Amino acid sequence: MRRGDSPVRVGIVGLGNIGHHHAERLTDLGETLVGGVDVVEEARERFADEYGVPTFETFDELDDAGVDAVIVTTPNAYHEQYAVAALEAGADVFCEKPLADTLDSAERIADAARDADGFCMVGFNNRFLPAAEVLKESIDDGQLGDVTHVEANYVRRRGVPGRGGWFTTKDVSGGGALVDIGVHAIDLALHFLDFPEIVEVSGQTRSEFGTREDYTYLSMWGDDAEEVAFDVDDHATAFVRTADGRTLSLEVAWAANRPPNNDFVVEGTEGGATFDRNDNALTLHEVGDGGADHFRDTSVETRDEDAHALEQEYFFDAVRESEPVERNTVEQALSVQRVIDAIYRSAEAGHAIAL
Known part of the structure; x- marks a missing residue:
């Protein structure tokens, strides 16, 4: 039973780079890493060597080891399998973004979370950046008046995360740039708008760079596989309308022939703001007489803060208190997933989608 300030017993499912990223931070926070799960033997061996914990091939083995919380960092198509299993086993769940690879799968996770004794939090770490926190507080305090529009940009000049891996394989990822980095832009924009009711989405996706033999880049987050498989989008543009007349515009790209941009522009009736996610920089725009x-x-x-660590700290405090999270909730993640799904449907249909 979790009591007071005792460390949370944590298991990680998915032992790739993102799993290691979480393991480093949770151990720095003083929580107890119980073990990890991965279907790939090499990944299990690497994780066990680095962190000195047992690793398992199945979730049931991790559950038998005794965990309070589970962090799911698998490829998107497997989020549902492990998040639902952990929730049904009574654990609290932290699921990396996006909630799932498809809207149907995301809804099943949300259903499981509603029926569970524990809760599910989703990994939108950008909300925990200090400048983003200040901007949200300024909005909530009314400093900007009524916020009417948010422009969300997450554009890389060249940033396809390794062609031929799971990121660029639709059956595993659920999509490309829109699912990988667009999900962050959509979440943060909806967060600034207080997750309004959405009535219409218009979007267009493109795949212009991922399959090119002459794809030129200076650095790459992952590595190209021997066979360059790429059946996802590398660019998405969208426009979202809310029931109360507010709007959101979105520009997302893994690769584009333009300068990179990770700005969020918030427009209000009494003021505005520009938030640069890359630099954690915030500028407030006002007029006066x-x-x-x-x-x-x-x-x-x-301050310069590690948003991932702040996000984890919030999650583990909620686990210790046995209280559901109020931030990064599964319901909010489901709203983000609905927008992603609508953008893809709009692109395929060639017209706006009513929600």
Whole structure:
């Protein structure tokens, strides 16, 4: 039983790079890493060697070892399998973004979370960046007036994460740039808008760079496989309307012939803001008439913080208290998944999709 300040007993399912990323942070936070699960023997051996914990081929073996919480970092197509199993076993679940590879799968995870004794939190770490926290507080305090539009950009000049791996294979990932990085942009924009009711989505996806033999880049997050398989999008543009007349515009790309951009522009009736996710930088835009009519742009400085660690700390505190999270909820992640699904359906149909 979890009590007081005792460490949370944590298991990780999916022992690739993202699993290691979480393992490092949870051990730094003083939680107890019980073990890990992966179907690939080499991944299990590497994880066991690095962290000195047992690793297993199945979730049941991890469950038998005794865990309070499970972190799911598998490829997207397997989120449902392990998140639902962990919830049904009574564990609290942290599931990396996106919630699932398809909307149907995401809805099944949400159903399992509603019926479970534990809870499910989803990995949208950008909300925990200090500048993003300041911006959200400024919005909630009314400093910007009524927020009417958010422009969300997550554009890389060249940033396809290794062609031929699971990121670029639709059956495993569920999609390309839109699912991988667009999900962050959509979540943060909806977060700034307080997750409004969405009534219409219009979108277009493209695949212009991933299959090119002359794909030129300076660095790559992953590695190209021997066979360059690529059946997903590398670029998406979308426009979202809400029931109360507010809007969201989205530009996402793994690769584009333009400068990279990871800005979020928030427009309100009394002020606005520009948040640069890459630099954790925030600028507030205001006008005034004191002394003379003027424009005022204020730069906000915050500490440099590890948003992943802050996100984990919030999750583990909730596990310790046996209280559901109020941030990064499974219902919010389901809203993000609905927008992603609607963008793909709109691109295929060639017209806007009503929700």
